[in-house]
Amino acid sequence: MRVLFLHPNFPAQFRHVATLLSKDPKNQLVFGTKTENNLQISGVHKAMYSVAREPNPQTHHYIRVLEGAVLQGQAVYRLCDDLKKKGFYPDLVYSHSGWGPSLYVKDAYPRAAHLSYFEWYYNARGADADFDPSEPLNADDFLRIRSKNAPILMDLGHCDWGISPTYWQRSQFPEVFQPRITPLHDGVDTDYFVPKPGAKLVLPDKNLDLSHVDELVTYVARGMEPYRGFPQFIETLGILLERRPNVHAVIVGENRVCYGKAAPQGTTYKDMMLEKVPLDMSRVHFTGGLPYGQYLQVIQASSVHVYLTRPFVLSWSMIEAMSTGCLVLGSDTEPVREVIEDGKNGLLVDFFSPNKIADRIEEVLDHPDRYAEIRQNARKTVLDRYCHATLLPKHIKLMEAVANRQLPPQIDLIDPLPKVNQVKSKTKPKKQKGFVELM
Numbered sequence: 001m002r003v004l005f006l007h008p009n010f011p012a013q014f015r016h017v018a019t020l021l022s023k024d025p026k027n028q029l030v031f032g033t034k035t036e037n038n039l040q041i042s043g044v045h046k047a048m049y050s051v052a053r054e055p056n057p058q059t060h061h062y063i064r065v066l067e068g069a070v071l072q073g074q075a076v077y078r079l080c081d082d083l084k085k086k087g088f089y090p091d092l093v094y095s096h097s098g099w100g101p102s103l104y105v106k107d108a109y110p111r112a113a114h115l116s117y118f119e120w121y122y123n124a125r126g127a128d129a130d131f132d133p134s135e136p137l138n139a140d141d142f143l144r145i146r147s148k149n150a151p152i153l154m155d156l157g158h159c160d161w162g163i164s165p166t167y168w169q170r171s172q173f174p175e176v177f178q179p180r181i182t183p184l185h186d187g188v189d190t191d192y193f194v195p196k197p198g199a200k201l202v203l204p205d206k207n208l209d210l211s212h213v214d215e216l217v218t219y220v221a222r223g224m225e226p227y228r229g230f231p232q233f234i235e236t237l238g239i240l241l242e243r244r245p246n247v248h249a250v251i252v253g254e255n256r257v258c259y260g261k262a263a264p265q266g267t268t269y270k271d272m273m274l275e276k277v278p279l280d281m282s283r284v285h286f287t288g289g290l291p292y293g294q295y296l297q298v299i300q301a302s303s304v305h306v307y308l309t310r311p312f313v314l315s316w317s318m319i320e321a322m323s324t325g326c327l328v329l330g331s332d333t334e335p336v337r338e339v340i341e342d343g344k345n346g347l348l349v350d351f352f353s354p355n356k357i358a359d360r361i362e363e364v365l366d367h368p369d370r371y372a373e374i375r376q377n378a379r380k381t382v383l384d385r386y387c388h389a390t391l392l393p394k395h396i397k398l399m400e401a402v403a404n405r406q407l408p409p410q411i412d413l414i415d416p417l418p419k420v421n422q423v424k425s426k427t428k429p430k431k432q433k434g435f436v437e438l439m
Contacts, residue, residue: 001403002028002088004112006076006095006102009035013096013117013165016396017042020199030088032079032101034072049079049101062147069100069151076101080108091244091331092403097155097162106158106159109325111439115402116159120313121172122148128227128260128312131333135261161402161409163395166314167416168335176266182398182409187391188320190383193296193387195292195325195375201250201301203294206287208250210301216364218302218326220295220317224251224270228315229308229331234273235354241280247365248283252290257374259312299324304364308351310334319386322346327364327371329357338416345377351353385414 003021005014010033021027022043029044040046052074055067090109094100096117105114124130124145130137137145156162156173162181164170170183178222200211210216217240221228237249255270264267270286290298299305305326307318314335321328330336331351340346347364349357364371394411401409 001026001092001400002090003030003399004080004083004088004090004093004105004109004402005029005031005044006093007031008072008096008099008101009033010037010039011041011044014094015041016186016189016392017399020392021396027038028088030083030090032076034075047079047083049075052073059204059389062144063150065148066150069098069103072100073151075104077104077108080105084108092399094154094399097152097159098301100151102159103151103154113161113403113405114159115399116155116162118152118156118162118164118170118173120169121152121174122146123172123397126311127172127334128310131310132226146285160405161398161407163398166338167337168338169313180408182411183413184395184398184411185319185386185391185414186316186395187386188316188323188382190323190387190389192292193299193320193323193382195379196300198316199297199300201297203287203290203297206294207395208285208287210248210285213246213248215244215305216301216303217247217249218252218298218305218321219249219305220252220299220305220321221258221315222289223256224268225257225260226269227259227310227312229306229310229351230269230349231273232280232308232354232357233306234277236357236361237279237284238277239354239358241283243358244365248285250285250302251382252287252295252298254289255286260310296324299326299384302326303368304329304361306357306361307331307336308357309335310351311335314338319382323382323386325375325379327375328378329360329364330364330376339381341417343374345381347374381417390414 005018007311010031011018018029018041022029022041030436031044032047032049034049040159051071055064059067090112092113092115093105093109094115124137124142129145163184165185167183170178170181190268202209202211219233224230240247251273255268299321305321305328307328308331311334328346330340330348331348332348333351340348342348347360347362381421398409
């Protein structure tokens with residue numbers, strides 16, 4: 001099979017499936033990307049593209065995202081022209097929707113099948129955008145959010161099939177498109193993310209030695225931002241450190257925003273929260289981003305792993321933590337409920353209640369043996385539903401079916417946990433207040 005992967009970053013979500021496909025010398029694999037890095041996958045040819053310019057700052061802010069997507073689409077069209085001159089004609093184009101690389105692949109390769117990875121569809125009501133009552137939306141927000149879907153809708157209109165990593169994420173797309181999107185998670189490496197009973201955390205290059213610590217609370221996110229509950233976690237630590245003199249916390253992630261609104265100019269959410277909440281910094285350890293080996297050590301040594309998220313894209317880190325047998329304390333939000341059943345394979349808690357989060361952490365720290373079965377069930381959930389060994393062959397079978405126009409693809413899906421996919425958002429639409437001048 002000849003496959004053209006498209007993603008601005010390399011290798012992104014396609015790392016594992018591209019690696020597995022590359023093991024068969026009959027496959028011819030090209031990965032179109034615009035981000036320079038030293039990463040390589042043996043048997044995968046990395047083809048670079050570059051945009052002609054950045055979006056014009058004077059472009060109306062509703063359609064600046066679309067302009068950026070069009071520029072990427074043009075760049076990929078030029079890349080495809082170069083690939084055709086070299087004799088590369090894919091059976092399948094597999095792209096990540098949203099940034100724009102795939103907008104014109106049907107024009108560049110009209111006979112190639114197109115599979116699109118649909119990670120998120122933007123909705124102003126009932127998901128991430130209106131989740132926090134302290135951040136009400138105005139009319140300008142509603143229109144801006146709807147407009148962000150323009151490049152995604154273009155992909156939905158011309159792709160042959162779609163894939164989305166969770167049922168919750170698929171449910172965000174318009175109902176008319178959902179039957180053409182297969183819910184199939186990428187999976188995690190359960191042979192790598194394994195439990196290590198009695199593990200202690202020592203990271204010499206970070207000058208971090210917690211080998212003496214018996215109560216370790218961990219938090220992992222790409223950035224320190226409200227979307228992943230960073231402010232609530234810091235408030236939780238303020239409570240927890242006062243109550244328990246022996247507890248330590250390790251926070252993995254960069255001091256930046258990956259999702260949602262940026263902090264006010266000149267500051268960061270980390271700085272804001274540390275000014276707001278006094279913490280004993282001898283027991284709070286910010287590691288920054290970590291390579292996989294060190295990140296694994298953190299979650300293996302964890303007593304309680306806190307994962308908080310708005311109703312948004314589910315982080316792979318939560319499932320990786322469960323794979324190591326972590327006791328995951330997750331927010332009681334839709335993406336988490338698709339994986340965690342409270343008291344069965346993890347614990348759920350109110351996203352907005354640091355006091356309740358601290359209380360449940362203390363329950364675990366006070367009675368570690370009581371939660372052994374939940375840890376085992378967490379690992380079993382991942383083995384049963386999110387294991388590479390199970391999901392990657394399904395993924396490749398789906399790709400082959402789309403490439404051969406065998407639609408809908410006939411693969412065995414892994415059903416969501418009971419009742420989870422039927423849960424509706426708890427967030428009620430908010431009334432608009434009067435007239436708002438549109439920007």
